[in-house]
Amino acid sequence: KAGVTQTPRYLIKTRGQQVTLSCSPISGHRSVSWYQQTPGQGLQFLFEYFSETQRNKGNFPGRFSGRQFSNSRSEMNVSTLELGDSALYLCASSQSGTPLHFGNGTRLTVT
C-alpha cells in the first residue's frame, strides 16, 4: 500500500506570496491532518479534514487554510507569507482509532 505522499518536497517563496501544498493520504484513509514543525515551536497541529469537512483547527491565523477533495486528497494554503512561516509542513492520514501515518513533508523557506 502506498504511503502518504506530499508535494512538493521543497519550496522557496518570497514574503507576501502565497503557497499551496498537496497531500495524498493512504488509500482508504479519510482523515487528513496537517502539522507545522519549526525549531522554536516544535510540532504544532494546523487542522484536520474528514470527508471534505474541517473537523478540528489549531491555533493558527486565518492565512492558513485547507481543503479536502472527494478522493480524500488535501491541500493547504498559506497566503501573505511571512518569514516565520518557514517550516517543515507535515501531512498525516488516519482512520478512527488507528495510528497517524506521516508523509515526508514539504520544507518551505520564505525569504
Add this chain to the structure above:
Amino acid sequence: GIQVEQSPPDLILQEGANSTLRCNFSDSVNNLQWFHQNPWGQLINLFYIPSGTKQNGRLSATTVATERYSLLYISSSQTTDSGVYFCAVSTDSWGKFQFGAGTQVVVTP
C-alpha cells in the same frame, strides 16, 4: 489544552546501551503514539499505545493511562536509532494530536 512533557531532552548513548524515554501528559487521553524522526525529517510511527505494553524488536513501550505517563525503551541501541523521539497524545480518535518537545538521541559507535 493538554500538556505533554518528554524527558530527558537529550540523550547520548554508546552503541549497545539501553535507555528509557519518558512522556508525561496532563489529562486523560484516548490515543498515544511514539514516533521517531530521522535526520531527513521523516516521522515514523513506532507504537500506537493508549494503554498497556507493546514490543517491536529492540523497542518496547508501556503506557500507564491512569497515571498519565508512557515509557519507551530502547535496548541494545544502534547508530540507526539516532534521531528525535516524539510522544504525541490525543483526546479524540482521529488526527488531532499534541506533541511533546521530543528527546534527541545520539548513539555513538
